[in-house]
Amino acid sequence: QITLKESGPTLVKTTQTLTLTCSFSGFSLSVRGVGVAWIRQRPGKALEWLALIYWDDDKRYTPSLKSRLTITRVPFKDQVVLTMTNVDPVDTGTYYCAHNSPDSRFYYYIDVWGQGTTVTVSS
Protein backbone atom coordinates (compact mmCIF):
# COMPACT_ATOMS: atom_id res chain seq x y z
CA GLN A 1 0.00 0.00 0.00
CA ILE A 2 1.40 3.36 -1.07
CA THR A 3 1.22 6.16 1.47
CA LEU A 4 2.73 9.63 1.55
CA LYS A 5 2.82 12.20 4.31
CA GLU A 6 3.90 15.82 4.14
CA SER A 7 5.62 17.66 6.96
CA GLY A 8 7.01 21.11 7.51
CA PRO A 9 6.38 24.42 9.22
CA THR A 10 2.83 25.64 9.54
CA LEU A 11 3.91 29.28 9.66
CA VAL A 12 6.70 31.01 7.80
CA LYS A 13 7.57 34.66 7.45
CA THR A 14 7.59 36.62 4.24
CA THR A 15 10.88 36.32 2.29
CA GLN A 16 11.93 33.17 4.16
CA THR A 17 12.58 29.80 2.53
CA LEU A 18 9.93 27.13 2.97
CA THR A 19 11.13 23.54 3.24
CA LEU A 20 8.60 20.72 3.00
CA THR A 21 9.33 17.02 3.36
CA CYS A 22 7.38 14.17 1.81
CA SER A 23 7.88 10.86 3.59
CA PHE A 24 6.55 7.88 1.72
CA SER A 25 6.21 4.12 1.98
CA GLY A 26 5.03 1.29 -0.20
CA PHE A 27 7.27 2.15 -3.13
CA SER A 28 10.84 3.06 -3.98
CA LEU A 29 11.82 6.15 -5.89
CA SER A 30 14.75 4.15 -7.21
CA VAL A 31 12.46 1.93 -9.24
CA ARG A 32 12.14 2.78 -12.90
CA GLY A 33 8.89 4.53 -13.76
CA VAL A 34 8.18 6.11 -10.40
CA GLY A 35 7.74 9.82 -9.72
CA VAL A 36 6.84 12.07 -6.80
CA ALA A 37 5.17 15.41 -7.36
CA TRP A 38 4.21 18.42 -5.27
CA ILE A 39 0.89 20.18 -5.74
CA ARG A 40 -0.57 23.06 -3.83
CA GLN A 41 -4.02 24.50 -3.28
CA ARG A 42 -4.31 28.10 -2.20
CA PRO A 43 -7.47 29.04 -0.28
CA GLY A 44 -10.46 28.98 -2.59
CA LYS A 45 -8.29 28.23 -5.60
CA ALA A 46 -7.68 25.34 -7.92
CA LEU A 47 -5.03 22.69 -7.56
CA GLU A 48 -1.68 23.88 -8.86
CA TRP A 49 0.98 21.44 -10.04
CA LEU A 50 4.39 22.57 -8.78
CA ALA A 51 7.15 20.05 -9.42
CA LEU A 52 7.94 16.42 -10.19
CA ILE A 53 11.00 14.28 -9.60
CA TYR A 54 11.48 11.02 -11.49
CA TRP A 55 13.14 7.81 -10.42
CA ASP A 56 16.22 8.77 -12.44
CA ASP A 57 16.48 12.17 -10.67
CA ASP A 58 15.15 14.09 -13.66
CA LYS A 59 13.03 17.03 -12.51
CA ARG A 60 10.25 19.24 -13.84
CA TYR A 61 8.93 22.55 -12.51
CA THR A 62 5.95 24.73 -13.24
CA PRO A 63 7.24 27.68 -15.29
CA SER A 64 5.74 30.41 -13.10
CA LEU A 65 7.60 29.24 -9.98
CA LYS A 66 10.64 27.54 -11.47
CA SER A 67 13.09 30.15 -10.19
CA ARG A 68 11.90 29.65 -6.60
CA LEU A 69 11.44 25.88 -6.39
CA THR A 70 13.82 23.01 -5.87
CA ILE A 71 12.74 19.37 -5.60
CA THR A 72 15.25 16.82 -4.35
CA ARG A 73 15.35 13.29 -3.06
CA VAL A 74 16.93 12.52 0.28
CA PRO A 75 19.66 9.89 -0.17
CA PHE A 76 19.04 6.58 1.60
CA LYS A 77 15.64 7.73 2.84
CA ASP A 78 12.20 7.42 1.35
CA GLN A 79 11.77 11.18 1.28
CA VAL A 80 11.46 13.99 -1.19
CA VAL A 81 12.00 17.61 -0.23
CA LEU A 82 10.53 20.72 -1.82
CA THR A 83 12.07 24.10 -1.10
CA MET A 84 10.47 27.38 -2.04
CA THR A 85 12.49 30.55 -1.65
CA ASN A 86 11.33 34.09 -0.93
CA VAL A 87 7.82 33.16 0.15
CA ASP A 88 4.97 35.64 0.12
CA PRO A 89 1.48 35.58 1.67
CA VAL A 90 0.13 34.43 -1.72
CA ASP A 91 2.02 31.17 -1.14
CA THR A 92 -0.30 30.38 1.75
CA GLY A 93 -2.15 27.14 1.17
CA THR A 94 -2.18 23.37 1.47
CA TYR A 95 0.75 21.54 -0.06
CA TYR A 96 0.39 17.94 -1.19
CA CYS A 97 2.93 15.42 -2.31
CA ALA A 98 1.80 12.57 -4.53
CA HIS A 99 2.96 9.35 -6.13
CA ASN A 100 3.08 9.48 -9.92
CA SER A 101 2.89 6.68 -12.42
CA PRO A 102 3.26 6.71 -16.20
CA ASP A 103 0.14 6.32 -18.30
CA SER A 104 0.11 4.15 -21.41
CA ARG A 105 1.48 7.10 -23.43
CA PHE A 106 4.28 7.54 -20.89
CA TYR A 107 3.08 10.82 -19.45
CA TYR A 108 2.94 10.94 -15.68
CA TYR A 109 -0.16 11.28 -13.57
CA ILE A 110 -0.97 11.38 -9.89
CA ASP A 111 -2.44 8.16 -8.56
CA VAL A 112 -1.95 8.47 -4.81
CA TRP A 113 -2.03 11.67 -2.74
CA GLY A 114 -0.72 12.55 0.65
CA GLN A 115 -3.02 14.15 3.18
CA GLY A 116 -1.51 17.60 2.69
CA THR A 117 0.11 20.10 5.00
CA THR A 118 -1.12 23.63 5.54
CA VAL A 119 1.31 26.51 5.35
CA THR A 120 0.62 30.10 6.26
CA VAL A 121 2.95 32.87 5.14
CA SER A 122 2.76 36.00 7.19
CA SER A 123 4.85 39.03 7.81
Next chain:
Amino acid sequence: SYELTQPPSVSVSPGQTARITCSGDVLAKKYAFWYQQKSGQAPALVIYEDYKRPSGIPERFSGSTSGTMATLTISGAQVEDEADYHCYSTDNSGEHRGVFGGGTKLTVL
Protein backbone atom coordinates in the same frame (compact mmCIF):
# COMPACT_ATOMS: atom_id res chain seq x y z
CA SER B 1 -6.72 31.33 -16.72
CA TYR B 2 -6.05 27.61 -17.00
CA GLU B 3 -4.95 25.36 -19.85
CA LEU B 4 -7.89 23.19 -18.88
CA THR B 5 -11.28 24.85 -18.52
CA GLN B 6 -14.02 23.55 -16.27
CA PRO B 7 -17.37 25.07 -15.29
CA PRO B 8 -17.18 26.49 -11.76
CA SER B 9 -20.26 24.66 -10.59
CA VAL B 10 -22.75 21.96 -11.51
CA SER B 11 -25.88 21.17 -9.56
CA VAL B 12 -28.15 18.12 -9.77
CA SER B 13 -30.80 16.43 -7.70
CA PRO B 14 -30.06 13.00 -6.21
CA GLY B 15 -30.52 10.28 -8.80
CA GLN B 16 -29.93 12.59 -11.73
CA THR B 17 -26.95 12.44 -14.07
CA ALA B 18 -24.21 14.95 -13.48
CA ARG B 19 -21.85 15.86 -16.29
CA ILE B 20 -18.69 17.87 -15.73
CA THR B 21 -16.67 19.00 -18.71
CA CYS B 22 -13.02 19.82 -19.13
CA SER B 23 -11.75 21.42 -22.30
CA GLY B 24 -8.27 22.19 -23.52
CA ASP B 25 -6.06 21.73 -26.56
CA VAL B 26 -3.81 19.33 -24.67
CA LEU B 27 -6.66 16.80 -24.51
CA ALA B 28 -6.41 16.21 -28.24
CA LYS B 29 -3.24 14.19 -27.63
CA LYS B 30 -3.03 13.60 -23.90
CA TYR B 31 -5.22 11.64 -21.51
CA ALA B 32 -7.61 13.25 -19.08
CA PHE B 33 -7.66 12.30 -15.44
CA TRP B 34 -10.30 13.18 -12.84
CA TYR B 35 -9.94 13.70 -9.12
CA GLN B 36 -12.65 13.99 -6.50
CA GLN B 37 -11.97 16.24 -3.52
CA LYS B 38 -14.46 16.19 -0.69
CA SER B 39 -14.51 19.03 1.79
CA GLY B 40 -11.42 19.06 3.98
CA GLN B 41 -9.87 16.05 2.27
CA ALA B 42 -7.09 15.39 -0.19
CA PRO B 43 -8.07 14.68 -3.79
CA ALA B 44 -8.56 11.09 -4.92
CA LEU B 45 -8.35 9.61 -8.41
CA VAL B 46 -11.72 8.57 -9.85
CA ILE B 47 -10.97 8.30 -13.59
CA TYR B 48 -7.65 7.73 -15.38
CA GLU B 49 -6.69 7.57 -19.05
CA ASP B 50 -9.95 9.22 -20.11
CA TYR B 51 -12.39 6.52 -19.02
CA LYS B 52 -10.77 3.90 -16.78
CA ARG B 53 -11.93 3.49 -13.18
CA PRO B 54 -9.51 2.64 -10.38
CA SER B 55 -10.56 -0.24 -8.21
CA GLY B 56 -13.08 0.78 -5.60
CA ILE B 57 -14.62 3.59 -7.64
CA PRO B 58 -18.37 3.04 -8.15
CA GLU B 59 -19.60 2.20 -11.64
CA ARG B 60 -21.74 5.34 -11.69
CA PHE B 61 -18.52 7.27 -12.38
CA SER B 62 -17.51 7.24 -16.04
CA GLY B 63 -15.34 9.28 -18.34
CA SER B 64 -15.25 10.06 -22.02
CA THR B 65 -13.44 12.32 -24.42
CA SER B 66 -14.16 13.88 -27.77
CA GLY B 67 -11.59 16.04 -29.47
CA THR B 68 -10.38 18.59 -26.96
CA MET B 69 -13.08 17.95 -24.37
CA ALA B 70 -13.27 15.38 -21.61
CA THR B 71 -16.41 14.66 -19.65
CA LEU B 72 -16.89 13.12 -16.25
CA THR B 73 -20.33 11.61 -15.89
CA ILE B 74 -21.89 10.55 -12.64
CA SER B 75 -24.98 8.48 -13.42
CA GLY B 76 -27.48 8.56 -10.61
CA ALA B 77 -25.54 11.05 -8.49
CA GLN B 78 -25.75 10.53 -4.76
CA VAL B 79 -25.49 13.01 -1.94
CA GLU B 80 -22.07 11.60 -1.04
CA ASP B 81 -20.79 12.53 -4.51
CA GLU B 82 -21.00 16.21 -3.60
CA ALA B 83 -17.41 17.42 -3.94
CA ASP B 84 -15.00 19.41 -6.04
CA TYR B 85 -13.88 17.65 -9.19
CA HIS B 86 -10.60 18.46 -10.87
CA CYS B 87 -9.43 17.42 -14.31
CA TYR B 88 -5.73 16.93 -15.00
CA SER B 89 -3.49 16.32 -17.97
CA THR B 90 0.02 17.05 -19.23
CA ASP B 91 0.90 20.33 -20.85
CA ASN B 92 1.98 20.75 -24.47
CA SER B 93 5.38 22.23 -23.67
CA GLY B 94 7.22 18.97 -24.27
CA GLU B 95 8.46 19.21 -20.70
CA HIS B 96 5.89 16.74 -19.32
CA ARG B 97 4.50 19.13 -16.73
CA GLY B 98 1.14 18.51 -15.14
CA VAL B 99 -1.78 20.89 -15.48
CA PHE B 100 -5.09 21.08 -13.62
CA GLY B 101 -8.39 22.59 -14.53
CA GLY B 102 -9.98 25.22 -12.35
CA GLY B 103 -12.15 22.68 -10.56
CA THR B 104 -15.92 22.19 -10.52
CA LYS B 105 -18.07 22.23 -7.41
CA LEU B 106 -20.73 19.53 -7.74
CA THR B 107 -23.78 20.09 -5.58
CA VAL B 108 -26.22 17.22 -5.13
CA LEU B 109 -29.43 18.29 -3.42
